[in-house]
Amino acid sequence: DAGVIQSPRHEVTEMGQEVTLRCKPISGHNSLFWYRQTMMRGLELLIYFNNNVPIDDSGMPEDRFSAKMPNASFSTLKIQPSEPRDSAVYFCASSIWDIIGNTIYFGEGSWLTVV
């Protein structure tokens, strides 16, 4: 299996520009998560989907952030307009619930720098 695939791996953009991060979860997984990681705040859950439906978006920082999951194999996280404080590594992860528990598989991350 190819694992969780994220793109782009690295992006540098100017303040005010729109940023779109993309994610392809592992085939067959029914939960998808977007996390943000910074030195100051650690790993924060932004939003997660179950069967393509957003379940909890309480971690989304503000209205500039939005996420969609139009189908089981694709999700986007959009920041518009971007600000320097949005600079972070954004991870997408997916999982499938089983009798053992909710093990999450992470992508390699999208490294975002807003200048």
Place this chain on the structure above:
Amino acid sequence: SQQGEEDPQALSIQEGENATMNCSYKTSINNLQWYRQNSGRGLVHLILIRSNEREKHSGRLRVTLDTSKKSSSLLITASRAADTASYFCATDASSSGNEKLTFGTGTRLTIIP
């Protein structure tokens, strides 16, 4: 706020020694998991321990869970240079499954060759 807090924040040991990291959490859980993150990479699942288990082994890893103290420990025996990474605990407090894991702040482990 973080559900889990790892201790210590950073740990440096000689290759071959054992490394112990601790995790404390605040609410009742269904299970607790440990993940490793190599520099510049995503997190990788290591081991899961259920709330009704007290100890679990996987290769050189040993995890304990004390639900009365709301704490867990991860022991890596006979450490290797390749074990250098950050280690995170994550708790699952969901009631119905398919819900979020909450990650701790991590322990940065450095193995000195």
